[in-house]
Amino acid sequence: MLNEFFPELEIVDVNRRDETYQFICHGKKSCAPCPQCNTVSHRIHSRYIRTLKDERVFGMDVQLRIQARRFFCDEPDCPSSIFTERFPALCRPHSRRTFRLERGLLRLLRGMSAIGLERILNNISDSTLLRMLKRSERHRIMPDPRVIGIDDWAWRKRKKYGTIICDLETRRPIALLPSRDVNTVCAWIRSHPTIQVVARDGSVEFREAIRLADETIQQVSDRWHLFHNLGKKIEDILKQRLPSGEKILLEPDGLNIERELTDAERRKWTLILAVQQDAKQGVPISELVRRHQIDPKTCRRYLKMTEPPRIGRSHRRHSADVYKQDIVRWIRQGRTTVWMHRTLKRKGYARGISTFRPYVARLKKAVPHEININRRIIQKVLWEDEPSNKPLLLKILDIHPFLKELNELIRSFKELFEAATSQQDILRWCGQAERMNETKLSSFATYIRGDLDAIRLGMTLHWSNGMVEGQVNRLKTIKRQMYGRAGLELLRIKILNLT
Incomplete structure (x- = not known):
C-alpha cells in the first residue's frame, strides 16, 4: 500500500518518535541519469540521508528518511563529475517537502493568508509559503480561451479599478489586469486570437476595447445588468413621483383570490x-x-360536478384560535405580525412566529385592514408577477394611475427575454419607453439603441457574467486579507492559481 504513495522508493522500516512517523527508505533503481548530460551511471560515489516531510496521517507528522546515493558521471565533457539521484515523482531537487504536502498547503492557502497559515502550522514561515505560491505560478498552463467574461474590480472604490477575465467554458479566471482602460484590455484581447464571444456589462470602455481588438468578436450584454439598470431608473422615477410612505386600505373582496389547483x-x-x-x-x-x-x-x-375538486385536510383548531378576536382587532388597527406575536407571548401563547405568521396571513384575507407601503414595496410589486401580490398591485394602480403604463413597460421588457427576440422587438420596446416622457427611461432606451447587437445576443444566448461576478466577490475577500502587505503579482497568483 505504501508503494502506491511512494512508487520510486522502497520502504525498509517504519518507526514512531513522539508525534512523528519515520519511514526509512531508499531508491528502487540501481542506476540514475545525470541531470546535466542525461548519461546513465551505475558507479556509486557515496550515500547520505535526505529528510522530507509529507502530509500528516491520523494526526501524526510523516517524515521520509531517504538513503540517497551520489553517482559518478562517466561523460568526460559533462560539467558535473558527481551528481545525486533525483526523485522527480516525489519532490523537487533540494526540496524539504513532497509534492503531496505542497499541494495540501496550496489548498489551505485558497481560503486564508500566508501569515494566518504560518500561525497555525508553526513550522513553516509565510515567506516559504509565498515562494511556493510563486513557484506554482510558473507551472500553470491555461488553454486558449474561446468564450470569456470580463468585469472590473476596485483597487480603491471610485478611485482606481482593475479588470478580471474568466473563461466561461472552464469556469476559471485566466487574467487579472492592473487597469480597465481601453488600451490595456484591447492589448490583452489581441494577444488571444482564439476568443470568439465576450460577455460583459454595460461598460463603454470594455465595449470599445473589444471592438478595437477584433470586430468579429460577438459581444454579449449581461442580462442581470440590464434588469438592474432598468430597476435603478424605475427607482429614480418612483422617488420623484411618489411619497416616501403611505397607507392603503385592503378590502377582503380584493383579497379572496382562488388559489391554483395542486x-x-x-x-x-x-x-x-x-x-x-x-x-x-x-x-x-x-x-x-x-x-x-x-x-x-x-x-x-x-x-x-361543475367545479374542480379541492383536496385538503379537514379544518383543525389552531393554537391561536383562542386569541382570534384580539388578532382581528389588531389587524384592523394595522399592527404588524411580530408585534401581535410578542403581545400574545406575554399573555401565555407558547408557539413560535413561524406557526403564528400563516394564521395571521389567512385572517388578513378576510379582514379589511390598512398596510404601510413605501417605494421599495411598490417597486417589488411592480416587478414580481405573483398571484399573492395581485390585490395589492390593483390597489396601487388604482391610487397611482401613471404606474399602469410603467407596469406594462416592465411586463413587456420581461417578455423580450422569454421568446426569440429580434432587433425590431427591442426597438419597439425602446419607442414604448420613450413615449412615457420620462427622462430616466429615455436615457435607458438610448443606451439600448447604442448597444443593440450585444443586448440582442444577451437575450438569446445563454452566456452571462454571473460566474465573473462571483470571482469578483472572491477577489474582494482575498484583497482585504492581503491589504497593506502585498501587490498585484501576489493577488494575481492567488486568484488565478488557487481556483
Whole structure:
C-alpha cells in the first residue's frame, strides 16, 4: 500500500518518535541519469540521508528518511563529475517537502493568508509559503480561451479599478489586469486570437476595447445588468413621483383570490372532464366505470360536478384560535405580525412566529385592514408577477394611475427575454419607453439603441457574467486579507492559481 504513495522508493522500516512517523527508505533503481548530460551511471560515489516531510496521517507528522546515493558521471565533457539521484515523482531537487504536502498547503492557502497559515502550522514561515505560491505560478498552463467574461474590480472604490477575465467554458479566471482602460484590455484581447464571444456589462470602455481588438468578436450584454439598470431608473422615477410612505386600505373582496389547483387536484379534474365528455357521447355508466376504473357511485358524483375538486385536510383548531378576536382587532388597527406575536407571548401563547405568521396571513384575507407601503414595496410589486401580490398591485394602480403604463413597460421588457427576440422587438420596446416622457427611461432606451447587437445576443444566448461576478466577490475577500502587505503579482497568483 505504501508503494502506491511512494512508487520510486522502497520502504525498509517504519518507526514512531513522539508525534512523528519515520519511514526509512531508499531508491528502487540501481542506476540514475545525470541531470546535466542525461548519461546513465551505475558507479556509486557515496550515500547520505535526505529528510522530507509529507502530509500528516491520523494526526501524526510523516517524515521520509531517504538513503540517497551520489553517482559518478562517466561523460568526460559533462560539467558535473558527481551528481545525486533525483526523485522527480516525489519532490523537487533540494526540496524539504513532497509534492503531496505542497499541494495540501496550496489548498489551505485558497481560503486564508500566508501569515494566518504560518500561525497555525508553526513550522513553516509565510515567506516559504509565498515562494511556493510563486513557484506554482510558473507551472500553470491555461488553454486558449474561446468564450470569456470580463468585469472590473476596485483597487480603491471610485478611485482606481482593475479588470478580471474568466473563461466561461472552464469556469476559471485566466487574467487579472492592473487597469480597465481601453488600451490595456484591447492589448490583452489581441494577444488571444482564439476568443470568439465576450460577455460583459454595460461598460463603454470594455465595449470599445473589444471592438478595437477584433470586430468579429460577438459581444454579449449581461442580462442581470440590464434588469438592474432598468430597476435603478424605475427607482429614480418612483422617488420623484411618489411619497416616501403611505397607507392603503385592503378590502377582503380584493383579497379572496382562488388559489391554483395542486397537481393532485389537476389530475382529478382532468379525469372528471374525461368522464363527462364520454357521457355526453352516450357512453353508459357501466362502460364509464370499466374504461376509467372508478366506482359507480364515484362515476355518478363526477357527472354532477361543475367545479374542480379541492383536496385538503379537514379544518383543525389552531393554537391561536383562542386569541382570534384580539388578532382581528389588531389587524384592523394595522399592527404588524411580530408585534401581535410578542403581545400574545406575554399573555401565555407558547408557539413560535413561524406557526403564528400563516394564521395571521389567512385572517388578513378576510379582514379589511390598512398596510404601510413605501417605494421599495411598490417597486417589488411592480416587478414580481405573483398571484399573492395581485390585490395589492390593483390597489396601487388604482391610487397611482401613471404606474399602469410603467407596469406594462416592465411586463413587456420581461417578455423580450422569454421568446426569440429580434432587433425590431427591442426597438419597439425602446419607442414604448420613450413615449412615457420620462427622462430616466429615455436615457435607458438610448443606451439600448447604442448597444443593440450585444443586448440582442444577451437575450438569446445563454452566456452571462454571473460566474465573473462571483470571482469578483472572491477577489474582494482575498484583497482585504492581503491589504497593506502585498501587490498585484501576489493577488494575481492567488486568484488565478488557487481556483
